[in-house]
Amino acid sequence: SSMAVEDARFWEWAAQHNVPSLAFVDHWVNYWQRFSSDPVGQKRFDLMPEKIAVIDDVAAIQMQKAGCPPEKLLITGHPAFDNLWQIPSSMDWEMRATIMPQACDSLVLFVSEPFSQVYGTAAQTILGYTEKTVLELVIATLNRLGKELEKRFCLALKLHPSEDRNHLTGMLKQHRNQQWVVNTMVEGDRHRLIAASDMVVG
Numbered sequence: 001s002s003m004a005v006e007d008a009r010f011w012e013w014a015a016q017h018n019v020p021s022l023a024f025v026d027h028w029v030n031y032w033q034r035f036s037s038d039p040v041g042q043k044r045f046d047l048m049p050e051k052i053a054v055i056d057d058v059a060a061i062q063m064q065k066a067g068c069p070p071e072k073l074l075i076t077g078h079p080a081f082d083n084l085w086q087i088p089s090s091m092d093w094e095m096r097a098t099i100m101p102q103a104c105d106s107l108v109l110f111v112s113e114p115f116s117q118v119y120g121t122a123a124q125t126i127l128g129y130t131e132k133t134v135l136e137l138v139i140a141t142l143n144r145l146g147k148e149l150e151k152r153f154c155l156a157l158k159l160h161p162s163e164d165r166n167h168l169t170g171m172l173k174q175h176r177n178q179q180w181v182v183n184t185m186v187e188g189d190r191h192r193l194i195a196a197s198d199m200v201v202g
Contacts, residue, residue, distance in 0.1 A: 001034065002030065002033060002034065004033065004034055004035055004036055004037060004047050005037055005047065007023070007034075007047065008037070008047035010049075011023075011047065011048060011049040011050075014049065014050070015050070020050055020051075021049035021050045021051070022049055022050065022051045022052070022053055022074075023035070023048075023049045023051075023052050023053070024052075024053045024054075024076070025052060025053065025054045025055070025059060025063070026055065026078060026080075027055075028055070028058060028059055028062070031059075031062055031063045031066040031068065032044040032045060032066040032067055032068070035047050035048050035052070035068070044066065044067040045066075045067050045068050045069070048068075048072060050072075051072060051073075051074050052068065052072050052073055052074070053073075053074045053075075053076040054073055054074070054075055054076070055075075055076075055077060055078045056075060056077070056078075057075060059075075060073050060075050083191065084191075086191050087191045087194055087195050088195050090195075091195065091196065092192050092195035092196040093196075095188070095189075095192045095193065095195065095196035096196035096197075099154065099156050099184065099186055099193075099196060100154040100156075100196075101154060101182055103152060103182075104152045104153060104154040104182055105151040105152050105153070106151060106152075106153050106154070106198040106199070107153075107154045107156060107196060107197045107198050107199075108138070108142065108153055108154070108155050108156065108197065108198065108199045108200075108201060109156050109158060109186075109193055109194065109196075109197040109199070109200045109201070110135060110138055110155055110156065110157050110158065110201055110202060111158050111160075111200060111201070111202040112131050112135070112157060112158065112159050112160050112163060112168065112202065113131055113160055113202060114131065114160045114162050114163045114167075115127060115129070115130050115131050116130050116131060116132070116167075117162065117163065131168070132168065132171060134202070135157070135168065135171060136171070136175075138155065138201055139155065139175050139178070139181055139183070142155060142180065142181045143178055143179070143180045143181050145180075146179070146180025146181060147179075147180055151180070152180055152181070152182065153180060153181050153182070154181075154182045154183075154184065155181055155182070155183040155184070156183075156184055156185075156186045156193070156197070157172065157183065157184070157185045157186065158185075158186055158187070158190070158193060159185070165185070168185075169185065172184075172185065
């Protein structure tokens with residue numbers, strides 16, 4: 001988690017009682033922050049379990065670049081990816097028909113992340129973007145591509161489970177009457193939403 005000092009209490013207890021300990025890093029960000037007592041990074045990876053599981057080679061390399069001892073790392077994959085085989089290889093036309101107007105040529109699924117919720121007003125400063133600025137960029141890009149290709153896009157917004165439904169509705173309303181982009185907010189099975197889409201962005 002982001003509470004490295006609290007997590008370390010578990011690692012310390014496990015070491016004292018000869019219990020194996022393992023942390024799982026489920027994303028490609030905040031590598032040293034999860035295992036360091038110093039929030040500014042002067043002292044890194046001083047709070048660690050016996051082993052650290054990461055998603056893939058990319059995460060393992062970045063962890064090492066951030067200062068993690070390579071012998072601590074195990075590449076395990078991500079449990080959420082185990083269900084990707086459930087996504088049909090063919091288009092989910094039934095789901096697609098419920099989302100996309102007939103006047104559109106392509107369906108783009110935008111998967112939101114609650115950066116503003118996590119970082120507060122500092123999100124733009126810390127990351128250089130927020131979910132709102134990314135969504136605006138996607139809409140602007142689709143409008144430009146639509147004009148160039150003479151294609152109409154349907155942009156379907158899938159909120160993060162922790163996001164309030166009203167969080168981005170104002171922005172969608174502002175961009176509702178675009179010539180080349182129709183937007184809508186969607187819910188439902190994530191695998192079916194992916195299978196109904198031509199592209200997934202976030």
